[in-house]
Amino acid sequence: MKKKIIVYERLEKPVLKSLQEKYDVKFLKNIDTQTNEEFMNHLKEAEGIIGLALEVNKTLLDNAPNLKIVSNVSVGYNNLDIEELTKRHIMATNTPDVLTDTVADTVFGILLAAARRIPELDNLVKSKQWVEALGPDYYGVDVHHKTIGIIGMGRIGQAIAQRAKFGFDMNILYHSRTRKQDAETKFDATYCSLDDLLSKSDFPVLITPLTPETRGLISKREFQLMKPSAIFINASRGKTVVEKDLIAALQTGEIAAAGLDVFEQEPVSPNNPLLEMKNVVTLPHVGSSTYETELKMSELAARNLEAGLNGEKPPTMINPKVWELLTK
Ligand SMILES: NC(=O)c1ccc[n+]([C@@H]2O[C@H](COP(=O)([O-])OP(=O)(O)OC[C@H]3O[C@@H](n4cnc5c(N)ncnc54)[C@H](O)[C@@H]3O)[C@@H](O)[C@H]2O)c1
Numbered sequence: 055m056k057k058k059i060i061v062y063e064r065l066e067k068p069v070l071k072s073l074q075e076k077y078d079v080k081f082l083k084n085i086d087t088q089t090n091e092e093f094m095n096h097l098k099e100a101e102g103i104i105g106l107a108l109e110v111n112k113t114l115l116d117n118a119p120n121l122k123i124v125s126n127v128s129v130g131y132n133n134l135d136i137e138e139l140t141k142r143h144i145m146a147t148n149t150p151d152v153l154t155d156t157v158a159d160t161v162f163g164i165l166l167a168a169a170r171r172i173p174e175l176d177n178l179v180k181s182k183q184w185v186e187a188l189g190p191d192y193y194g195v196d197v198h199h200k201t202i203g204i205i206g207m208g209r210i211g212q213a214i215a216q217r218a219k220f221g222f223d224m225n226i227l228y229h230s231r232t233r234k235q236d237a238e239t240k241f242d243a244t245y246c247s248l249d250d251l252l253s254k255s256d257f258p259v260l261i262t263p264l265t266p267e268t269r270g271l272i273s274k275r276e277f278q279l280m281k282p283s284a285i286f287i288n289a290s291r292g293k294t295v296v297e298k299d300l301i302a303a304l305q306t307g308e309i310a311a312a313g314l315d316v317f318e319q320e321p322v323s324p325n326n327p328l329l330e331m332k333n334v335v336t337l338p339h340v341g342s343s344t345y346e347t348e349l350k351m352s353e354l355a356a357r358n359l360e361a362g363l364n365g366e367k368p369p370t371m372i373n374p375k376v377w378e379l380l381t382k
């Protein structure tokens with residue numbers, strides 16, 4: 055008999071098809087996982103779950119007695135209760151590395167768009183206001199040779215630093231949990247406190263995971279530390295920023311502009327004041343969404359899932375301790 059798995063929301067088609075040939079797959083999207091009966095029924099028998107941003111908590115796990123592995127199709131795993139999964143000897147996996155360069159490209163995309171006011175100018179040209187768009191009212195600011203401040207110098211942070219150094223000859227400040235000597239040498243990056251980084255950067259860029267420590271990391275006090283000319287970029291998770299404080303900082307001119315791929319609530323509420331601001335560039339959480347990278351993420355997530363179901367060690371485990379416990 056084929057093993058039962060749940061595919062939740064996004065998985066690229068060829069990968070879904072290949073899983074459907076080998077497993078008894080229930081594919082679900084746009085459902086309320088707290089109440090959906092079909093989901094609950096499948097959960098009881100499922101040995102694996104693969105998907106994007108499914109909230110896997112104690113309540114869900116209580117209803118999933120046969121679960122062996124949860125394979126996230128993302129590098130961030132703030133949607134998973136890792137402690138609870140580990141306690142129950144359930145493997146958890148994510149998709150690091152394969153998306154690093156793409157997300158760094160996205161960060162530079164929104165940074166350049168905000169600094170050079172590309173969406174605003176695009177709108178003017180398309181609404182036949184070419185002449186009005188010329189002149190100082192619509193000048194942007196330079197990116198090259200300015201100071202970028204990277205908060206979270208991990209895989210993506212370092213790919214951002216690489217672009218900043220070799221593409222734009224920028225001065226690089228960074229703040230992370232630990233110092234990264236490698237990045238300091240490679241990119242001429244300077245480690246500093248969060249407060250120093252915020253007060254000295256032209257472009258503070260947030261790219262940490264969402265954890266209890268980083269939840270609300272950037273709020274009123276931090277915006278007050280930033281330069282009035284600062285363009286703030288967030289590609290981490292919406293909840294690393296207190297969004298009402300970001301809105302206030304933009305409204306009062308405490309900072310100049312923002313580029314946002316992530317929001318406190320996603321999809322973003324239509325009433326969110328950020329959507330009305332010309333100095334805010336928005337994306338719908340698509341940092342890693344290119345054809346190439348989404349496919350690589352799906353493939354890696356499927357490799358993880360299949361390894362776990364076949365009793366092999368998944369390539370990119372979040373909780374390798376479970377593997378040790380299972381094979382001891
Ligand atoms: N917008 C998107 O589409 C998108 C795509 C991929 C990843 N992300 C986000 O980016 C995050 C980082 O991904 P990564 O692959 O670079 O992860 P990573 O683990 O390689 O790097 C994270 C870095 O953040 C640092 N960090 C953790 N807590 C911190 C704190 N309290 N203060 C300062 N630094 C801290 C860590 O030391 C590490 O260097 C993901 O967890 C995810 O939330 C978003």
Ligand SMILES: O=C(O)[C@H](O)CO
Binds near residue numbers: 106
């Ligand atoms: O963490 C990630 O990989 C991205 O945010 C995709 O959701």
